[in-house]
Amino acid sequence: MAEPPKKMARREQAANQKDAAPTDVSIIIQFQSSTGDDTGPQLDIPHNVTPAQLEVLLNGLLNNEEKLPYSFYIEEQELLGELGGHLAAHKISVEKALRVVYQPQAVFRVRPVARCTASIPGHSESILSVNFSPCGTQLASGSGDTTVRFWDLNTQLPKHECKGHRNWVLVVSWSPDARYVASGDMDGAILLWEPAKGAGSVGACSGHGKWITSMAWEPAHKALPSQRFVSGSKDNTIKVWDASTRRCLLSMSNHSQLVTAVKWGGEGLIYSASRDCTISAWDDRDGKLVRVFKGHGHWVNTLALSSEYALRTGAFDHTGKAPEELEAARQRAAERYAEATGGRPERLVSGSDDFTLCLYEPSTNKTPLARMTGHVQLINQVVFSPDGRLILSASFDKSVKLWCGLRGTFLATLRGHVGPVYQVAWSSDSRMFVSGSKDSTLKVWDARTRKLKVELPGHSDEVFSVDWSPDGGSVASGGRDKLLKLWRH
Incomplete structure (x- = not known):
């Protein structure tokens, strides 16, 4: 006998919530260079951390005298907003330490031609x-x-x-x-x-x-x-x-x-x-x-x-x-x-x-x-x-x-x-x-x-x-x- 539509919808919703990353807890991350080398220890960070805050963390780990700009990638997707929201949107699991791949950006910035x-x-x-x-x-x-x-x-x-x-x-x-x-x-x-x-x-x-x-x-x-x-x-x-x-x-x-x-x-x-x-x-x-x-x-x-x-x-x-x-x-x-x-x-x-x-x-x-x-x-x-x-x-x-x-x-x-x-x-x-x-x-x-x-x-x-x-x-x-x-x- 076929399952009622409302019960199916509830079951799917529960499954999705189970798969999705929690967005209200701390998350363990491991910075990784683009060549695959781990940088620093694993870090326990809040779910609402932003790319700018990750940049500050990374510059500290790398002991950069001049603060350099970086972009961050999780499973090939660039992190553009808060970490928790990004993980939920892409249904990325946080059961294991999250690999955050960083890539240095150009220090200079080109202005758009107008x-x-x-x-x-x-x-x-x-x-x-x-x-x-x-x-x-x-x-x-x-x-x-x-x-x-x-x-x-x-x-x-x-x-x-x-x-x-x-x-x-x-x-x-x-x-x-x-x-x-x-x-x-x-x-x-x-x-x-x-x-x-x-x-x-x-x-x-x-x-x-x-x-x-x-x-x-x-x-x-x-x-x-x-x-x-x-x-x-x-x-x-x-x-x-x-x-x-x-x-x-x-x-x-x-x-x-x-x-x-x-x-x-x-x-x-x-x-x-x-x-x-x-x-x-x-x-x-x-x-x-x-x-x-x-x-x-x-x-x-x-x-x-x-x-x-x-x-x-x-x-x-x-x-x-x-x-x-x-x-x-x-x-x-x-x-x-x-x-x-x-x-x-x-x-x-x-x-x-x-x-x-x-x-x-x-x-x-x-x-x-x-x-x-x-x-x-x-x-x-x-x-x-x-x-x-x-x-x-x-x-x-x-x-x-x-x-x-x-x-x-x-x-x-x-x-x-x-x-x-x-x-x-x-x-x-x-x-x-x-x-x-x-x-x-x-x-x-x-x-x-x-x-x-x-x-x-x-x-x-x-x-x-x-x-x-x-x-x-x-x-x-x-x-x-x-x-x-x-x-x-």
């Missing part, structure tokens, strides 16, 4: 790529008008117009010491520029037969001054170049379709993604194939590394300063890379036309740590936060999704755009990010509350490219309306 401070004409066709220099003081853009332009961020005026390409400039990439800029076009030509020396090209790298899709430089902790960079092309090959001689040092090919993305990792591996649905890892010394990853069922469009912010900025800190001596700069770049990885293997995330992301530890295993599903259209870009704890994915389904950067678990969907989202960029403190869309707007989001912070209308057409300066002061955007826009607080 207004367009400059709308700079100059390009006569769509702007396809905008990139700040690693020090954050310079800006380069590539366009369908076949030029590369450098912009003065102090006066917010054009600085150099660089001519030499004969077709659309698709990719612009800064070396981590900010000395060189490499640009690639639809003819397969790569030109090198030294912004400090003016508008003239310092040489061309010839070898690709079809358009350049992606470029990346050797990390600063591996080599300073910067010399080598890698390019991927529609001709299915990956090539490593010497910037000083413009000669091809290595040419790698195992892909059967165009190479969509290349990344130069900090562990001695170069990664390439292709429309043949695979990702390859290559030894950066001799170009030998190390590993092939076959996690996707359709074109792989985009790659990102957990250490990418440290690789991009090299020896430069968040103020744009770096040691002047070469050995000191190399040592500082190595320290920043070690801080970014936290003693863990580098992680790689990929986004695909099969609507999924795959998270790997590519130096240790070719099997994905996680396969991340939820998007309902192709994924255009994936990006790790500067601290490596979060992943963003921008999709043609008009949404941005937020994922855990350590395990690949889903955290949130951010909706607000009414057109496909083309690109996203993080602020250097990992607290905010900006998205650019076909709907002609930029939107600034808060990573902690997962809510829209500022809406930035102003472009009159699609926004193809967006970047947030490493010093946190500016956002640059460009698109079909041919205008470069600078956004500041």
